[in-house]
Amino acid sequence: MSFGVGGLMLNESLTIAHAYRPGETWACARERLLAQGASSLPKLASQTRALREVYDRIGHLSDAERHYLSVEADRTEQQAVMWLAICRTYRFVYEFAVEVINERYQSWRLDLGHEVFDRFLADKAECDPSLAALSPSTAAKLRQVLFRILREAGVRSVEGRIQPIWLSGHMKRLIEESNPADLRIFPGNGG
Known part of the structure; x- marks a missing residue:
């Protein structure tokens, strides 16, 4: 983390x-x-x-x-590319991108507030003792940094809404060569 x-x-x-x-x-x-x-x-x-x-x-x-x-x-x-690298580096972030952001985008629930992160973390903490052991201040810091990353990567708008990420054909091919499932971290690019 x-x-x-x-x-x-x-x-x-x-x-x-x-x-x-x-x-x-x-x-x-x-x-x-x-x-x-x-x-x-x-x-x-x-x-x-x-x-x-x-x-x-x-x-x-x-x-x-x-x-x-x-x-x-x-x-x-x-x-x-850096969003891709972060998601590959941190399983938690990858799962958040796929299980929360992609799922919400697919169902047109585009608001992405702090409560969504908090609920996801609480759900994951039920199965992961290291997440369950996070202090409230550490969890808040992780949420703050992840939401900053989401904004800087263009995944979340300043208004707190999920935004599609349009990838060029070349970039899509590069990702597909490594792992086609990784396209799911980009709203609008993977089912």
Whole structure:
């Protein structure tokens, strides 16, 4: 549940995706980028945590998806690629995207308020002791960060409504090559 760090972190992700050298290990790249100041965060501990988070996310993308992120995608699709990376990194977020956002979008219940997250977390906590052990303040922080990510990715509007994410044919093909089921995290793209 470390998605509680930052938001979508698109700029940091792009910096890392651009600077990554094919064949370089993630650990070496992380050290090199930290030394170069790849993060705009002021404190070294914050930089290290943010870079670790971004590396974890980017590590869940295929080479073709990473290339698309750093070279071919426009800003909207860069946001979509990072939403994909976050959903692949965190099972909880993936399940929220599929079981809540996709289901609500499919049934035209487009409002996505905090109570929807709270209900989903409570339902998941019944089967997962680690979720059940979250303090109310930690749960509120996770909700805050997830809703920030949803807004920054374009999945949720400022007004709190689910928005469709339109993907290019090229991006859809890239996702289908990795896992066609991942299209369900994008409202309007998967059943």
